[in-house]
Amino acid sequence: MTKSDGPRVTDPAHRDGMRAFEVVLAWVESRILAGELCVGDQLPPERELAKQLEVSRAAVREAVRTLQAQGVVRSAVGAGGTGGTTVTAVPAHALTRLLRLHVALANFAVDDVIEARIAMERLSIRLACRNARASDLAEMRRAIAVMDDPEIDKSRFNDADTALHLAIAEAAGNRLAADFTGAIRESIRGPLLDAIRDVAGWEDLIETLRADHRRLYAAIERRDADAAESLVEDHIRSAWRQLRPGVPAPMVASEVRARR
Amino acid sequence: MTKSDGPRVTDPAHRDGMRAFEVVLAWVESRILAGELCVGDQLPPERELAKQLEVSRAAVREAVRTLQAQGVVRSAVGAGGTGGTTVTAVPAHALTRLLRLHVALANFAVDDVIEARIAMERLSIRLACRNARASDLAEMRRAIAVMDDPEIDKSRFNDADTALHLAIAEAAGNRLAADFTGAIRESIRGPLLDAIRDVAGWEDLIETLRADHRRLYAAIERRDADAAESLVEDHIRSAWRQLRPGVPAPMVASEVRARR
DNA sequence: GTCGACCAAGTGGTCTGACCATTCTCGAGT
DNA sequence: ACTCGAGAATGGTCAGACCACTTGGTCGAC
Numbered sequence: 309m310t311k312s313d314g315p316r317v318t319d320p321a322h323r324d325g326m327r328a329f330e331v332v333l334a335w336v337e338s339r340i341l342a343g344e345l346c347v348g349d350q351l352p353p354e355r356e357l358a359k360q361l362e363v364s365r366a367a368v369r370e371a372v373r374t375l376q377a378q379g380v381v382r383s384a385v386g387a388g389g390t391g392g393t394t395v396t397a398v399p400a401h402a403l404t405r406l407l408r409l410h411v412a413l414a415n416f417a418v419d420d421v422i423e424a425r426i427a428m429e430r431l432s433i434r435l436a437c438r439n440a441r442a443s444d445l446a447e448m449r450r451a452i453a454v455m456d457d458p459e460i461d462k463s464r465f466n467d468a469d470t471a472l473h474l475a476i477a478e479a480a481g482n483r484l485a486a487d488f489t490g491a492i493r494e495s496i497r498g499p500l501l502d503a504i505r506d507v508a509g510w511e512d513l514i515e516t517l518r519a520d521h522r523r524l525y526a527a528i529e530r531r532d533a534d535a536a537e538s539l540v541e542d543h544i545r546s547a548w549r550q551l552r553p554g555v556p557a558p559m560v561a562s563e564v565r566a567r568r
Numbered sequence: 569m570t571k572s573d574g575p576r577v578t579d580p581a582h583r584d585g586m587r588a589f590e591v592v593l594a595w596v597e598s599r600i601l602a603g604e605l606c607v608g609d610q611l612p613p614e615r616e617l618a619k620q621l622e623v624s625r626a627a628v629r630e631a632v633r634t635l636q637a638q639g640v641v642r643s644a645v646g647a648g649g650t651g652g653t654t655v656t657a658v659p660a661h662a663l664t665r666l667l668r669l670h671v672a673l674a675n676f677a678v679d680d681v682i683e684a685r686i687a688m689e690r691l692s693i694r695l696a697c698r699n700a701r702a703s704d705l706a707e708m709r710r711a712i713a714v715m716d717d718p719e720i721d722k723s724r725f726n727d728a729d730t731a732l733h734l735a736i737a738e739a740a741g742n743r744l745a746a747d748f749t750g751a752i753r754e755s756i757r758g759p760l761l762d763a764i765r766d767v768a769g770w771e772d773l774i775e776t777l778r779a780d781h782r783r784l785y786a787a788i789e790r791r792d793a794d795a796a797e798s799l800v801e802d803h804i805r806s807a808w809r810q811l812r813p814g815v816p817a818p819m820v821a822s823e824v825r826a827r828r
Numbered sequence: 829g830t831c832g833a834c835c836a837a838g839t840g841g842t843c844t845g846a847c848c849a850t851t852c853t854c855g856a857g858t
Numbered sequence: 859a860c861t862c863g864a865g866a867a868t869g870g871t872c873a874g875a876c877c878a879c880t881t882g883g884t885c886g887a888c
Contacts, residue, residue, distance in 0.1 A: 327870070327871090328870075328872090329633065329870090337669065340669055340672050341668075341669075341672050341758065343672070346673065346674075347673055347674075347675070353838080353839065353840085354839080354840070355838095355839090363871085363872090364871060364872045364873070365872090366626055366629075366870095366871070366872070366873095367870090367871070367872085369626075369630060369841085370629060370630060370633045371633075372840095373589065373630045373633045374633050374634070374636070374637040377633075377634040377637040377638055378637055378665060378666045378669060379666070379670070380669050380670070383839095383840060383841090384839085384840075385838095385839055385840045385841070385878070385879050386838080386839060386840080386878090386879050386880030386881065387837065387838040387839055387880055387881045388838085388839090388880065388881040388882070389881085390880070390881080391838075391839045391840075391879085391881080392839065392840080393839090395673070397670060397673045397675035399666060399670045399675060399676075402666060405638060406638045406639070406659060406662060406663065406666070409597065409640050410639070410657060412601045412603070413600060413606065413607055413640070413655070413657045414606075414607075415657035415659060415743065416659075416743055416744045417743070420742040420743060420744050420745065421744055423742055423745070424691065424744045424745050424748065426691075427687045427688060427690065427691040427745075428684070428688075430687065431683060431684065431686075431687040435683075482680040482683055483675065483676055483680060484676045484680050484681055485680070485683070485684050485687075488684065488748075498601065587841070587842090588842060588843090589841090589842095613867075613869085614868080614869070615867095615868085615869095623843085624842060624843045624844070625844090626843070626844090627843085629869085630841095632869095643868095643869060643870090644850090644851090644868085645849070645851070645867095645868055645870070646849090646850050646851030646852065646867080646868060646869080647852045647853075647867040648851065648852040648853070648867080648868090649852085650851070650852075651850080651851060651867070651868045652867090652868065652869080653868090653869080
């Protein structure tokens with residue numbers, strides 16, 4: 309073992325136990341928290357950032373991947389303004405992937421996710437009653453019309469159902485609520501489709517859902533937030549109960565707060 | 569949005585326009601979604617996975633970083649059972665980082681976050697009324713006792729406040745609601761501390777908060793879900809209104825903002 | 829002068845091969 | 859039977875090279 313006499317001092321100074329990619333991560337995040345990096349700004353080129361922070365380019369890339377997974381940056385090849393790594397703000401995709409994986413890992417129980425979904429959609433629909441504009445209402449009608457197709461298959465019905473609930477969330481004007489609603493919906497898409505495929509009495513269920521949606525839309529159109537809030541909770545809860553007959557939806561099933 | 573986001577025509581054909589690290593990502597995620605990879609399982613060693621998927625080890629590492637950012641895996645050096653990359657399920661940290669960064673980027677307006685927080689904590693406290701055990705109640709009392717210290721400073725008071733709300737969320741028994749509540753709370757920690765520092769009439773405010781917390785705890789202890797739900801909404805809303813006197817904090821304040 | 833083809837530069841994307849640091853395993857020596 | 863050290867396995871890091879893509883300019887043909 310000829311311990312070749314390389315200088316190789318390894319300069320452990322600034323990295324207080326931090327891994328190399330964490331140094332880069334800290335650099336970027338501190339600038340974002342401080343407001344020095346805003347949406348639309350560009351990060352330095354990877355080679356330059358590596359030199360500046362005294363880490364390898366691979367470490368920079370690992371940090372960029374982390375930020376990308378959080379929906380904070382976007383990378384594009386090429387020279388000029390379009391190329392490079394830019395700060396963005398697209399948390400919806402990141403949230404969706406995160407929730408979906410953790411639902412699949414059974415870390416989040418589907419019933420718990422449903423409860424959170426109800427809480428979030430009650431907020432969304434209340435806000436939608438206040439804020440929905442004509443174009444938002446049109447979007448909801450479009451989704452409802454798709455579901456009214458008598459020939460529609462289960463998968464397309466579910467997609468249109470998602471589109472309706474998403475349109476409501478968008479109409480609310482609360483980005484966090486909307487993104488979270490979308491992420492929740494996508495995260496349980498697999499289990500939901502499984503349940504729909506196996507459910508007995510699909511024809512009855514689909515008619516119930518159509519009626520629910522019509523009532524939901526009517527409440528929003530007449531800006532009746534209390535009714536809409538109550539309707540959306542009952543809608544989600546009863547649909548899920550029918551889809552999972554073995555699991556009698558927990559929590560406040562007893563209370564029938566029929567406020568109108 | 570071009571449809572060919574990652575061209576790669578010249579390589580060994582298997583990757584259908586996918587970047588190398590995406591191949592690894594897809595390999596892992598599909599196995600998780602299929603239930604073949606569960607919490608506690610180990611990924612193959614990086615070198616082996618790279619050979620198996622015909623990508624470089626660097627590509628494998630970038631994918632692992634992505635999964636790590638989502639709280640899906642954990643890496644440890646060393647040989648034997650403890651070393652290697654294991655599937656975990658720690659979404660709280662990932663959720664927190666994600667929310668905090670996007671709040672800092674002004675992608676999620678603080679007022680919107682507060683609304684989502686109210687919706688989530690109403691759910692949590694309702695569940696806590698049903699599920700809280702003696703140890704959970706003790707944890708809440710502990711946080712309240714810390715806040716009762718007449719000498720307490722603002723920062724420590726805020727931390728204890730967070731601990732109380734977190735204890736409630738934990739007592740609910742809904743992991744998603746608890747993790748999301750914690751992430752929300754952490755994401756607005758900075759703005760909150762700023763507001764607390766600048767607020768006029770801190771002595772009055774802190775007494776109001778203490779009284780709120782006592783009422784909150786009493787409602788949980790007597791399992792009065794309806795009262796608790798109402799109290800927690802009023803508590804959060806009134807506190808935030810006092811901290812941001814300029815913003816009347818109605819249901820929604822999410823207006824389109826043109827940044828730069 | 830105008831337009832198109834081409835080339836140079838700069839960017840992220842990928843690969844190779846090496847070495848380092850940490851941790852476990854197991855066998856030699858006591 | 860016990861202890862300790864060498865080796866192996868693993869993630870962490872690095873340097874350097876090349877590829878693919880995009881932009882922006884230059885230069886020639888018309």
